[in-house]
Amino acid sequence: MKTDKxxxxxxxFSILGMVGxxxxxxxxxxMMSYFSEDPKVCINCHSMNTQYATxxxxxxxxxxxxxxxxxxxESLVDxxxxxxxxxxxxSYAMTFRTYLDNNxxxxxxxxxxxxxxxxxxxxxxxxxxxxRLELYRTGGATNTLERKCWECHRNVPHGRLRGLTxxxxxxxxxxxxx
Numbered sequence: 307m308k309t310d311k312x313x314x315x316x317x318x319f320s321i322l323g324m325v326g327x328x329x330x331x332x333x334x335x336x337m338m339s340y341f342s343e344d345p346k347v348c349i350n351c352h353s354m355n356t357q358y359a360t361x362x363x364x365x366x367x368x369x370x371x372x373x374x375x376x377x378x379x380e381s382l383v384d385x386x387x388x389x390x391x392x393x394x395x396x397s398y399a400m401t402f403r404t405y406l407d408n409n410x411x412x413x414x415x416x417x418x419x420x421x422x423x424x425x426x427x428x429x430x431x432x433x434x435x436x437x438r439l440e441l442y443r444t445g446g447a448t449n450t451l452e453r454k455c456w457e458c459h460r461n462v463p464h465g466r467l468r469g470l471t472x473x474x475x476x477x478x479x480x481x482x483x484x
């Protein structure tokens with residue numbers, strides 16, 4: 307009988323310990339913030355400080371946030387799945403140091419989303435370019451839409467320098483006050 311009571315206490319203590327550890331991980335990782343669209347969420351991890359700092363000084367700052375360019379617009383489920391997949395990939399790459407030259411690169415899936423969002427926001431300009439396809443045909447592309455926007459617009463919106471050590475004091479990006 308005494309053993310049963312001891313096992314109940316040990317079980318209860320173990321369950322409370324696991325719940326406590328889970329709550330700590332949620333709080334320490336700022337997990338709930340990832341459900342928001344605030345650009346500051348992207349700098350929860352210091353590896354995105356350069357991207358955030360360069361975006362702050364870009365022409366896109368007034369019109370588009372990280373979510374507007376980097377995540378799908380179709381549905382909340384697609385948005386959360388993409389955020390989860392990208393977050394996992396970034397965490398994995400940072401943990402196991404698989405980024406080449408300390409430079410974060412968009413996956414093929416992320417590139418497709420970014421391209422679709424560029425075209426969506428700049429639809430009028432893109433339709434003008436495709437209407438005059440012959441004038442803009444360069445680099446052997448048979449269709450302007452086969453090219454990625456950033457092939458010509460390399461510095462939009464993150465500037466020229468994109469390495470993890472590009473911004474001074476990379477562990478703490480200072481907010482620009484509007």
